[in-house]
Amino acid sequence: MKQLFTSMLLALAPLYIVAQSTVTGNISDSENGQPLEQVSVYIPQLEKGAVTGTDGSYTLKDLPEGSYKLVVAYLGYETHSTTLEIHSGNNTYNYAMTPSAIEIDEVVLSTPFHKLQRENVMKVEQKSIAELKSEGAITLADGITRVPGVTSVSTGVGIGKPVIRGLSFNRVLVYTQGVRLENQQFGGEHGLGVNDAGISSIEVIKGPASLLYGSDALGGVLYLNPENFELPNQTSGDINLNYFTNTLGYGANAGFKTSGEKLKFLVRGAYSSNVDYETGDGTGVTNSRFKEADIKTGLAYQATKFKTELRYNYNESNLGIPEEIGVQDNGRDPLLPNQEIATHILSSKSNFFFRKSSLEATLGYILNNRKEFEEHHEHEGEEPLEEEEHEEEEGPALDMDLSTFNYNLQFNPQWGSMTTIFGVQGMHQKNENFGEEVLIPNAITNDFGVLATSHVHFNKSDLQFGLRYDLRSINGEESGIVGDEEYIPSLDKNFNSFNAAVGYRADLTDNILFRLNIATGFRAPNLSELTSNGLHSGANRVEIGNQDLDSEQNVQVDLALEYGNQHIEVYANAFYNNVSDYIYLQPTGEFRDDNPIYVFQQQDAKLYGGEFGFHLHPHPLDWLHLESSFDMVFGELEDKTDLPLIPANRWNNTLRVEWNTAKGTKSKSYAFATVQSVFDQNKVATFETPTSGYSLFNMGFGGEINIFNQLVGFKISGNNLFDKTYISHLSRLKTDGIANIGRNIAFNLSIGL
Template sequence: MRRTLSAIITLTFSIIVNAQISGIITDKNSSEKLVGATVYIMELDKGTTTDTNGRFTLKNIPDNEITIQISYIGYQTTYIKWSPESNQYDLSISLEHVMIRHEEVVVSAGFSDTQHRNAISVDFLDNKQISSSPAISSTQLLAKFPGVDVAGGSPAESQPVIRGLSGTNILMLNNGIRLENYQFSRHHPFIVDEYGTERIEVIKGPASLLYGSDAVGGVINFIKELPAATNQMEAVFGSRYFSNTNGFNTTMAVKQSSENFQWGVRGVVKSHGDYHDGNNNAIPNSRYTSKALKNFIGYNFKNGSTKLFYDYSTDNIGLTIGGIDTITLGDSNNPIVYYQDLENHFISSKTTLFIGNTKLNANFGYQINKRKEIEIATAEEDGIAINSQLNTFNYELKAQTNLSDKIKSIFGFQGMYRNNANHEAEGKIIPDADLLDLSGFGFFQYTPNDKFVMQAGLRYDYRSLDVPLQERGSHEHGETTEETAHEEEYIELYRNFNNISGSIGATYNLSETSLLRANFASAFRAPNLAELTQGGLHAGRHEEGNMNLEAQRSYEVDLGLHNHHELFTFDISTFYNNITNYIYLAPTGIIEDENPVYEYRQTPAGLAGAEAGIHYHPSSAKWLHIKGTGAYIHAQQKDGSPLPFIPPLKGNLEIKIEKDNWAFLKRSFFQIDLDLASKQNNPSEFETVTNGYYLVNAMAATELNPGTINIELSVSANNLMNIQYVDHLNLLKDLGYYNMGRNISIGLTARF
């Protein structure tokens, strides 16, 4: 009996001891111990750093396969797939010093795996690139990706465009949960903030089956920042000044982690005046202000983790419309007439649980989006033209398991309930409505050997849209008669949409440095509430829905080639996207109350294009980096006429000089880059030709390390030559307004 009890105690103690992983991290060539390297468990969102001896310890490790990420500035990030079966609890890891990092793990494609092992190509920006960017708004950051453009007026009033598709053809995710905030209009930006973001991942095209049927254009995922290292508290202050808008972006944050508990809080304030073009003309009412508060708490246990997030923001975004230049707007950065008053609450939770060799995820989100459009308030009236509220509940349940040593799988269910309600105001653009989404999916990865990876999946989506009988928007077209009165003034609609999406793709390694990637995907998108029912004067034009619209169906083929060496990387990809029943908004030629009337139409369409990128680091000049990217899209209707709002051929050339140590300065660099856009001489029937342009930009940055504080300093100049130009996707082009002129920004970030 005593021997049995002793054996049980010994086994129990052994399990407790084995519930942690330790190790040492060194330089591969010199064997020097690396102090301050980051060691992070991706599945638990938990990590630590190495001590003065280069050692680390990770406790409460689940009895399941996990991905350990080891990173250090100037070294190639390393990933270890660890499992209890390996019986390795004391690791010795060597990192290789590299000039060009060429492989990172991405999470938006489904499996936490490197870019080279995903059939779906995923681009990303990391937190260093995000924090040092001189972009005024989160959307402007996305223009760094080839094939991704920004359509907009003011910096805050802009939307991403992926391979010629925008609006509800794109899914924007806040930490993996889809954002819902009236994304039907050119004036409605996604409400997501770049501060507190660890990385931004972009999937181009309909290949992703994990997030919803609406992702026919692509997916953009803002992934939240990592918690503090275990048993540490971290704080940050950052501020950046922008000369063109006389504006500031400022953030403060603090976060702390123990062995099991994590918490963090961050505040963000942005304030910008009207931007100026290359002739120093102010673009009236392009100003905006924004305030945000972000909080999270989390708990890690042996077989999983759970985290709760709350994001709150309030934004006042000016509307630049026809005739606004004749109104007194004042000198303040705060809009006072014709602006969007937005309030957004986003509560979400993410829970991971390991059971046997299965990883379970339960993710939930609840969003409250309050939207007001303010015209001119008087003593008698509050000037509220639109007052609506969108409540959205999202859920996702999925299981990831290894069916064999070569086959991984993900099965899941997703759902969404959305309610739109109009409150007291002059009018309503879209009616009160309820929307219900239900979906299920399965996704598989087959890896027969080190050279070949295949991924395939299917997804089923069901959507019901219920618009109860109610008074329609705030205007009528033409003379109303007894026969047309009911049709003009009331609306009622109930429609169901359902279909299957699918994808299949593969990555094949031609050699240790080259790989081919191919993917075929088909997805559908149901028409949204605005496209079916919209009616009313909205930001200077009447927009009319079409209740007879059918769902879009997309068929896309992607082919890509990647090549990487120690001093060189090269990527090229090409695609063709055939869309049946493509939905777009077009002018009717009718003018009502001095405002043009637009309506939603459908047509078969085809979009084809290519993207390429090169990064070269000469061996004879270790301080020099040369990068180049380019993207081209050709899009047309079945009859051969061009689709609207398609960007022209664009390219970027960047030359960067960097030095790790220079006197007391650390990781300093200077870069100059050239943005090129060709003439768009193939516009749609209601667009005009847009001339090409070039922009010269420059940036310098460095770091200081006084004591335990890390200080990052940067200065940049966008459109250094102060060129007066207009981009083809400029929403203010028809009003005769140009894009932003020279903008010099100065940034400081202090980490404690």
């Protein structure tokens, strides 16, 4: 045993006994040679960074040997990316930055090769949470609708689910803290379930990402990047305050983080509360109120050739489910029906760095408890009880626990200009019922997938390709009594799929970028689609599953062209998506207890459309920005009928101005005005009705001010300033004739500590 122990120590010794490597250098302005202060110099794969001092110098310490991407970024300059070979000892890298009015180009984290957006083979949309806040987003689900090609199926203001190019629900996978979020997201009345506090930015992959993520990424991925740990030997804190006039909503979050040379820690807590929102005509939408509490914390350790981090998030939400216009008050406690949702997310990510390879292991555990409380209906002959007694005696109609363990192991060897990743991913999931009603049965789901993907870099182009194989098994228990209308038989189903992807990007000229991606994706039917048999109170319908459903399989072609110089950017993204065995709900024309019955069916489908736009900042008026974007999607089934829940075409036009703030601030002040035009949606499913178009006018401004030597950031924005009464085609309240939110003024203060 002693010899074995000694052998293990000797085997592990190279990981910890290594020569210390550093990178030092100076960053300057290419036009005048002056040193630049506060420039970010960052190695994404190592998650190591530094900022330049007054003399433009920086130092990155305790680095492993190997080849890594180094990114230099600073507001008002073109972001620079290079591959740096780090040798033992001291390394030097100097760079002169080129001034540019184009916004900072960020590193894409949702794809595995850590490229800048313009270098990435796959087009990925990025938005910082600060941007979403500046545009008046009340919730994260509301904020993502600012991304072209992304909308939301909403139930009031508090409940929203992402829709990417017409695909939603389990066809869009959400990642947070590096792990897939599993929170019983199959239901339309189930919201995103993530608070924006402690999230630094979002990334959106439009189109099948099954190669990287497996089942449920058939339509795309919403990737939430958590806030970074502080730089070594730095400590910081901040307080953020929000207020929304329409919902009388208030919210606050506060964070603290500190880092030494190796150990890092952060924590952030948040709370928000909103009353019922008002439509454009001043009507309060009864029971659209909601409140939320959230805490996120993290601990990290970083050595030269090893780093690991542990993050935890607890989120507690209480959401009213609006059904009709009734009580008109400013109460904050949800009425019946409502949801109480508690979610625990524990994740761990560890990286080992070798001379010509690296290994990453990500583990996640999620426990989601969902309780739904419904109105009590007395049976004939029953004595009505006092309402307080109801609330004390009536338990939740639905009480469900969903526990999920997932893992993702990726090995990354480097062979010359080719970078390859071999991965193993999987998931073990358990669903349990404790309430009076059973909508879906107790069940266990297991996933297992293996993948290989490579990126080859040429002089002015890049090629990426990969292959993946997945297995999914679902075993559900019998529920109810045979012969009863709500009986659910036992379930034993297995699904498997091969998927592939190939993408190519090229610099056709110094200013024109071309991308072509062809990818397949799949989605195994979820537990609800296979087994559900009961009333969805939020949808006011009975949904009946179908155990004969097959997996959805799709092939999507994406074509992108981008032109950019110092003063104008133009882009055109087009896609065609063919989905085999598309699963959808169809009304039967029958009723159960006055509620319509819908069943799950399958049919081939196709979706096509794209996003187009430009961004102009003319010289010498670099402070002036004209932005325009247009997105459209069309979807139809094989029988030539239209798909349900396809968003209407949109056209956004923004005039934005920016100017330098007072000395000592790190950002620019801004003001903007936006006209959002949503067109008529007349291409609707057989059980939907057309929706009229509308236009909304939004304005805002913000920046930083210095108060008693304390920087205070502020944002003020007004959405729907003309108080337009309108109904979104993707609003689940549309069938009840309930309009969307009216005028809302958002105030945000951010105070650094």
